Amino acid sequence: MKERMKMKINLLICCFILAGGLIYADNNTFPWPVFRGNQQLTGAVDSTLPDNPQLLWTYKTGDAVRSTPVISGNMVFTGSDDGGLYALDLLTGKKIWVFTTEDAIEAPPLLAFDTLYFGTLGGVFYAVDMATGRAKWQYNTDAQISGSANYTTEQKGKKKLIVFGSYDNNLYCLDALTGKKIWSFKAKSYINGAASLYNQSFVFGGCDAMIRVIRAWDGKELFHIDAGSYIPGSVAVNGDYAFAGHYGNKLICIDLVKKKISWEFGDKEEGAPFFSSPASGNGNVLIASEDGILYCIDQQTGKLKWKYLSADEVKGSPVIAGNKVVLCSGDGYVYFLDITDGKKIWSYETGDSISGSPAVAGEMVIFGADDGVIYAFGKGKK
Secondary structure, three states, X not given: OHHHXXXXXXXXXXXXHHOOXXXXXXXXXXXXXXXXXXXXXXXXXXXXXXXXXXXXXXXXXXXXXXXXXXXXXXXXXEEXXXXXXXEXXXXXXXXXXXXXXXXXXXXXXXXXXXXXXXXOOOOEEEEEEOOOOOEEEEEEOOOXXXXXXXXEEOOOOOOEEEEEEOOOOEEEEEEOOOOOEEEEEEOOOOOOOOOEEEOOEEEEEOOOOEEEEEEOOOOOEEEEEEOXXXXXXXXXXXXXXXXXXXXXXXXXXXXXXXXXXXXXXXOOOOOOOOOOOOEEEOOEEEEEXXXXXXXXXXXXXXXXXXXXXXXXXXXXXXXXXXXXXXXXXXXXXXXXXXXXXXXXXXXXXXXXXXXXXXXXXXXXXXXXXXXXXXXXXXXXXX
């Protein structure tokens, strides 16, 4: 028993030294490999964030950073409007490698199968080795790609599938290893957000105002629901319910078993459009509107619990991290709010507006801003 305890103490000391005197939670325990943190795109993690985090590091890219980072182990990856996909050291912010494309990267990357998958505004979809930054393959669509990819394994377990949408109105499914198209589904307008995984299907919204459920292995549409207005963000799936905001100033809850809208929240006349994707966890649904208001809604009833007003529009998506909510706003601030009542715990002003969404891993929050800087906050020195 004493020997085992000694080993644990030594391990903790090593982790402290390797982190340069900073204390971090095990980020392998709390990875953020995909936009919104998981394949269901809930934007909710069990991480415990400090009440008063410190700025740990920054990294300057050549243009605005609207892409949400992904995190695994001690590496963080994000795209920039300068056309680069950056791999940085999570603890120091130092560049490990950069993969350069010819167009802006606003889509959050996906980290799966030791590979980064992402699209550009030029319509090219790439697969890049996460360790070396070398290209594995690329696939060309006919229009820009603004949303993240998602992944699953084919029904019989033989193929690994990558799914993403394009402004050419198609939802594409590619073989993760080869980049070969397995199927595509044609919607009636742009697909701006990511598709979330529900059982063996993908759920996504589009600018045709439809929320569609597509079978993963063959691209067959199982059913669709008219949301009432076009959907610029992604759909969060929690259990048998899907949540999406749309440009008709509404947040909707869809019962995926009964295949109908369960409730709606919002004011069509006096409210504002929802560009961000919702977060869902612990009985709450949170979504921000273009008038700068973050709403916390009871997931079961659709009733308002609280709201918080920032000073500018919010296009990024909130994150639920334990008992806190992380919000990045166009006013240039990142906020920590109390999940129970929406009261501000902490805020920090960056150098410019923030259009993207934060990523959370362990005790760290990482996001990019329109000034081209990637910011990392977390628990500092004791």
